[in-house]
Amino acid sequence: MAEPGRLGVLEANLRQVNNRIDEAMAACGRRDRPTLIVVTKFFPPEDVMLLSRLGIRDVGENRDQEAAAKAEAVSSAELRWHFIGQLQTNKARSVVGYAHAVHSVDRTSLVSALEKAMRRANRPPAIESVGTVARSAVLDCFVQVNLSVEDRGRGGARPSDVLEVAAAIHAADGLRLAGVMAVAPLDEDPREAFSRLTDISTDVVAQYPDARGISAGMSGDLEQAIAAGATHLRVGSDILGARPPVG
Numbered sequence: 001m002a003e004p005g006r007l008g009v010l011e012a013n014l015r016q017v018n019n020r021i022d023e024a025m026a027a028c029g030r031r032d033r034p035t036l037i038v039v040t041k042f043f044p045p046e047d048v049m050l051l052s053r054l055g056i057r058d059v060g061e062n063r064d065q066e067a068a069a070k071a072e073a074v075s076s077a078e079l080r081w082h083f084i085g086q087l088q089t090n091k092a093r094s095v096v097g098y099a100h101a102v103h104s105v106d107r108t109s110l111v112s113a114l115e116k117a118m119r120r121a122n123r124p125p126a127i128e129s130v131g132t133v134a135r136s137a138v139l140d141c142f143v144q145v146n147l148s149v150e151d152r153g154r155g156g157a158r159p160s161d162v163l164e165v166a167a168a169i170h171a172a173d174g175l176r177l178a179g180v181m182a183v184a185p186l187d188e189d190p191r192e193a194f195s196r197l198t199d200i201s202t203d204v205v206a207q208y209p210d211a212r213g214i215s216a217g218m219s220g221d222l223e224q225a226i227a228a229g230a231t232h233l234r235v236g237s238d239i240l241g242a243r244p245p246v247g
Protein backbone atom coordinates (compact mmCIF):
# COMPACT_ATOMS: atom_id res chain seq x y z
CA MET A 1 0.00 0.00 0.00
CA ALA A 2 1.18 3.50 -0.73
CA GLU A 3 2.21 5.59 2.23
CA PRO A 4 -0.25 8.29 3.09
CA GLY A 5 0.94 11.59 1.67
CA ARG A 6 1.46 14.65 3.82
CA LEU A 7 -2.23 15.57 3.47
CA GLY A 8 -3.22 12.18 4.88
CA VAL A 9 -0.81 12.52 7.78
CA LEU A 10 -2.09 15.97 8.69
CA GLU A 11 -5.69 14.79 8.32
CA ALA A 12 -5.11 11.82 10.65
CA ASN A 13 -3.28 13.97 13.22
CA LEU A 14 -6.01 16.59 13.11
CA ARG A 15 -8.66 13.94 13.60
CA GLN A 16 -6.79 12.66 16.66
CA VAL A 17 -6.45 16.10 18.16
CA ASN A 18 -10.13 16.84 17.48
CA ASN A 19 -11.06 13.57 19.19
CA ARG A 20 -8.99 14.57 22.21
CA ILE A 21 -10.81 17.91 22.26
CA ASP A 22 -14.20 16.15 22.07
CA GLU A 23 -13.27 13.82 24.91
CA ALA A 24 -11.88 16.60 27.09
CA MET A 25 -15.04 18.64 26.53
CA ALA A 26 -17.24 15.67 27.40
CA ALA A 27 -15.18 14.96 30.52
CA CYS A 28 -15.91 18.40 31.94
CA GLY A 29 -19.36 18.88 30.44
CA ARG A 30 -18.38 21.72 28.15
CA ARG A 31 -20.41 22.50 25.04
CA ASP A 32 -18.58 25.55 23.70
CA ARG A 33 -15.80 24.27 21.47
CA PRO A 34 -12.51 26.14 21.79
CA THR A 35 -10.92 27.55 18.65
CA LEU A 36 -8.10 25.33 17.43
CA ILE A 37 -5.09 27.35 16.34
CA VAL A 38 -2.62 25.15 14.49
CA VAL A 39 0.92 26.32 15.26
CA THR A 40 2.91 26.04 12.03
CA LYS A 41 6.29 27.41 13.15
CA PHE A 42 9.22 25.63 11.49
CA PHE A 43 6.90 24.05 8.90
CA PRO A 44 6.67 25.23 5.29
CA PRO A 45 3.89 27.21 3.61
CA GLU A 46 2.88 24.04 1.76
CA ASP A 47 1.74 22.56 5.08
CA VAL A 48 -0.33 25.67 5.77
CA MET A 49 -2.01 25.22 2.39
CA LEU A 50 -2.82 21.59 3.20
CA LEU A 51 -4.22 22.59 6.60
CA SER A 52 -6.38 25.14 4.87
CA ARG A 53 -7.71 22.42 2.55
CA LEU A 54 -8.54 20.40 5.67
CA GLY A 55 -10.70 23.25 6.95
CA ILE A 56 -8.28 24.95 9.33
CA ARG A 57 -8.85 28.70 9.50
CA ASP A 58 -6.57 29.69 12.40
CA VAL A 59 -2.80 29.31 12.33
CA GLY A 60 -0.17 30.42 14.84
CA GLU A 61 3.42 31.58 14.46
CA ASN A 62 5.96 32.80 17.00
CA ARG A 63 8.56 34.64 14.91
CA ASP A 64 7.75 37.66 12.78
CA GLN A 65 10.19 36.98 9.96
CA GLU A 66 8.94 33.45 9.42
CA ALA A 67 5.29 34.42 9.85
CA ALA A 68 5.47 37.38 7.46
CA ALA A 69 7.07 35.26 4.76
CA LYS A 70 4.55 32.46 5.21
CA ALA A 71 1.53 34.77 5.22
CA GLU A 72 2.85 36.21 1.98
CA ALA A 73 3.52 32.81 0.43
CA VAL A 74 0.17 31.22 1.22
CA SER A 75 -1.80 32.92 -1.47
CA SER A 76 -5.10 31.13 -1.90
CA ALA A 77 -6.04 30.46 1.69
CA GLU A 78 -8.45 32.44 3.79
CA LEU A 79 -6.60 32.24 7.07
CA ARG A 80 -6.35 34.09 10.34
CA TRP A 81 -2.76 34.44 11.57
CA HIS A 82 -2.22 34.44 15.32
CA PHE A 83 1.07 35.83 16.59
CA ILE A 84 2.01 33.87 19.73
CA GLY A 85 5.71 34.61 20.35
CA GLN A 86 7.71 37.18 22.21
CA LEU A 87 7.44 40.40 20.28
CA GLN A 88 9.84 43.32 20.10
CA THR A 89 8.25 46.74 19.68
CA ASN A 90 10.14 47.32 16.43
CA LYS A 91 8.34 44.34 14.89
CA ALA A 92 4.85 45.67 15.66
CA ARG A 93 4.47 47.29 12.27
CA SER A 94 5.29 44.11 10.42
CA VAL A 95 3.02 41.97 12.60
CA VAL A 96 -0.07 44.13 12.07
CA GLY A 97 0.48 43.64 8.35
CA TYR A 98 -0.79 40.06 8.55
CA ALA A 99 -1.98 39.24 12.07
CA HIS A 100 -5.57 38.81 13.15
CA ALA A 101 -4.52 38.48 16.80
CA VAL A 102 -1.48 38.88 19.04
CA HIS A 103 -1.49 36.49 22.01
CA SER A 104 1.74 37.71 23.56
CA VAL A 105 1.04 41.28 24.66
CA ASP A 106 2.90 41.54 27.96
CA ARG A 107 3.81 45.19 28.54
CA THR A 108 2.37 48.64 27.98
CA SER A 109 5.21 49.72 25.67
CA LEU A 110 4.16 46.96 23.28
CA VAL A 111 0.54 48.12 23.48
CA SER A 112 1.63 51.61 22.39
CA ALA A 113 3.69 50.19 19.55
CA LEU A 114 0.78 48.06 18.31
CA GLU A 115 -1.63 50.98 18.55
CA LYS A 116 0.69 53.18 16.55
CA ALA A 117 1.24 50.42 13.97
CA MET A 118 -2.52 49.88 13.61
CA ARG A 119 -3.06 53.60 13.08
CA ARG A 120 -0.52 53.59 10.26
CA ALA A 121 -1.78 50.36 8.77
CA ASN A 122 -5.26 51.82 8.29
CA ARG A 123 -6.92 48.42 8.17
CA PRO A 124 -10.37 48.12 6.61
CA PRO A 125 -13.51 48.56 8.74
CA ALA A 126 -14.89 45.07 8.12
CA ILE A 127 -13.28 41.67 7.98
CA GLU A 128 -12.20 41.19 4.43
CA SER A 129 -9.36 39.73 2.48
CA VAL A 130 -6.57 42.16 1.80
CA GLY A 131 -4.61 40.40 -0.84
CA THR A 132 -4.52 37.02 0.80
CA VAL A 133 -4.80 37.69 4.50
CA ALA A 134 -7.98 37.93 6.54
CA ARG A 135 -7.71 41.04 8.70
CA SER A 136 -10.13 43.39 10.34
CA ALA A 137 -10.04 46.96 11.55
CA VAL A 138 -9.19 45.78 15.03
CA LEU A 139 -6.37 43.63 16.26
CA ASP A 140 -7.35 41.09 18.92
CA CYS A 141 -4.90 41.26 21.82
CA PHE A 142 -4.44 38.75 24.64
CA VAL A 143 -2.42 39.69 27.72
CA GLN A 144 0.25 37.04 28.11
CA VAL A 145 0.71 36.06 31.73
CA ASN A 146 3.91 34.57 33.08
CA LEU A 147 2.72 31.68 35.26
CA SER A 148 6.19 30.69 36.46
CA VAL A 149 6.72 31.23 40.10
CA GLU A 150 10.34 32.05 39.36
CA ASP A 151 10.62 34.40 36.42
CA ARG A 152 12.67 32.73 33.72
CA GLY A 153 12.15 35.41 31.14
CA ARG A 154 10.01 33.34 28.76
CA GLY A 155 7.79 36.35 28.25
CA GLY A 156 4.54 37.31 29.86
CA ALA A 157 3.43 39.93 32.33
CA ARG A 158 3.62 39.22 36.04
CA PRO A 159 0.15 38.38 37.35
CA SER A 160 0.18 41.62 39.34
CA ASP A 161 0.74 43.63 36.13
CA VAL A 162 -1.98 42.01 34.02
CA LEU A 163 -4.74 44.52 34.78
CA GLU A 164 -2.45 47.41 33.88
CA VAL A 165 -1.65 45.88 30.49
CA ALA A 166 -5.34 45.02 29.98
CA ALA A 167 -6.34 48.63 30.71
CA ALA A 168 -3.83 49.90 28.16
CA ILE A 169 -5.17 47.56 25.47
CA HIS A 170 -8.76 48.49 26.31
CA ALA A 171 -7.92 52.19 25.97
CA ALA A 172 -5.98 51.80 22.72
CA ASP A 173 -7.48 52.66 19.34
CA GLY A 174 -7.56 49.74 16.94
CA LEU A 175 -6.91 47.08 19.59
CA ARG A 176 -9.53 44.82 21.15
CA LEU A 177 -8.87 43.24 24.52
CA ALA A 178 -9.58 39.56 23.81
CA GLY A 179 -8.50 38.02 27.12
CA VAL A 180 -5.47 36.33 28.63
CA MET A 181 -2.90 33.83 27.41
CA ALA A 182 -0.29 31.63 29.05
CA VAL A 183 2.09 28.74 28.57
CA ALA A 184 2.10 26.26 31.45
CA PRO A 185 5.50 26.15 33.20
CA LEU A 186 7.44 22.93 32.61
CA ASP A 187 8.04 22.17 36.27
CA GLU A 188 4.47 22.25 37.52
CA ASP A 189 1.20 20.35 37.04
CA PRO A 190 -0.54 22.30 34.26
CA ARG A 191 -3.85 22.04 36.17
CA GLU A 192 -2.46 24.20 38.95
CA ALA A 193 -0.93 26.71 36.56
CA PHE A 194 -4.11 26.95 34.45
CA SER A 195 -6.22 27.40 37.56
CA ARG A 196 -4.20 30.54 38.36
CA LEU A 197 -4.81 31.68 34.79
CA THR A 198 -8.56 31.12 35.22
CA ASP A 199 -8.50 33.28 38.37
CA ILE A 200 -6.65 36.03 36.51
CA SER A 201 -9.16 35.78 33.65
CA THR A 202 -12.00 36.20 36.16
CA ASP A 203 -10.39 39.43 37.43
CA VAL A 204 -10.01 40.72 33.86
CA VAL A 205 -13.59 39.82 32.90
CA ALA A 206 -14.90 41.56 36.04
CA GLN A 207 -13.60 44.81 34.59
CA TYR A 208 -13.89 44.06 30.87
CA PRO A 209 -16.86 41.71 30.40
CA ASP A 210 -16.13 41.11 26.70
CA ALA A 211 -12.55 39.96 27.32
CA ARG A 212 -13.49 36.33 27.96
CA GLY A 213 -10.75 34.72 25.91
CA ILE A 214 -8.36 32.25 27.52
CA SER A 215 -5.59 31.16 25.17
CA ALA A 216 -4.05 28.09 26.79
CA GLY A 217 -3.28 24.50 25.98
CA MET A 218 -0.66 23.01 23.66
CA SER A 219 -0.03 19.48 22.41
CA GLY A 220 0.88 18.19 25.85
CA ASP A 221 -1.73 19.87 28.01
CA LEU A 222 -4.78 20.67 25.92
CA GLU A 223 -7.03 18.48 28.12
CA GLN A 224 -6.10 20.39 31.28
CA ALA A 225 -6.55 23.69 29.43
CA ILE A 226 -10.03 22.70 28.22
CA ALA A 227 -10.99 21.75 31.77
CA ALA A 228 -9.74 25.17 32.92
CA GLY A 229 -11.95 26.94 30.36
CA ALA A 230 -9.56 27.61 27.46
CA THR A 231 -11.27 29.29 24.51
CA HIS A 232 -8.24 29.08 22.19
CA LEU A 233 -5.89 26.09 21.93
CA ARG A 234 -2.46 26.45 20.31
CA VAL A 235 -1.42 23.04 19.02
CA GLY A 236 1.71 22.43 16.95
CA SER A 237 3.69 19.20 17.19
CA ASP A 238 0.79 16.79 17.64
CA ILE A 239 -0.57 17.95 14.27
CA LEU A 240 2.54 18.79 12.24
CA GLY A 241 5.08 16.49 13.85
CA ALA A 242 8.21 17.08 15.91
CA ARG A 243 10.07 20.31 15.38
CA PRO A 244 13.84 20.54 15.23
CA PRO A 245 15.11 21.23 18.76
CA VAL A 246 15.53 24.94 19.45
CA GLY A 247 19.07 25.81 20.42
Ligand SMILES: *Cc1c(COP(=O)(O)O)cnc(C)c1O
Pocket residue numbers: 039041062084085183217218219220234235236237238
Ligand atom coordinates in the same frame (compact mmCIF):
# COMPACT_ATOMS: atom_id res chain seq x y z
C1 LIG B 1 5.18 26.35 19.83
C2 LIG B 1 4.12 26.92 20.66
C3 LIG B 1 2.91 26.22 20.86
C4 LIG B 1 2.64 24.83 20.31
O1 LIG B 1 3.33 23.89 21.06
P1 LIG B 1 3.21 22.32 20.79
O2 LIG B 1 3.74 21.72 22.04
O3 LIG B 1 4.03 22.02 19.59
O4 LIG B 1 1.78 22.01 20.57
C5 LIG B 1 1.93 26.83 21.63
N1 LIG B 1 2.12 28.06 22.18
C6 LIG B 1 3.26 28.75 22.01
C7 LIG B 1 3.40 30.09 22.65
C8 LIG B 1 4.29 28.20 21.26
O5 LIG B 1 5.43 28.90 21.09
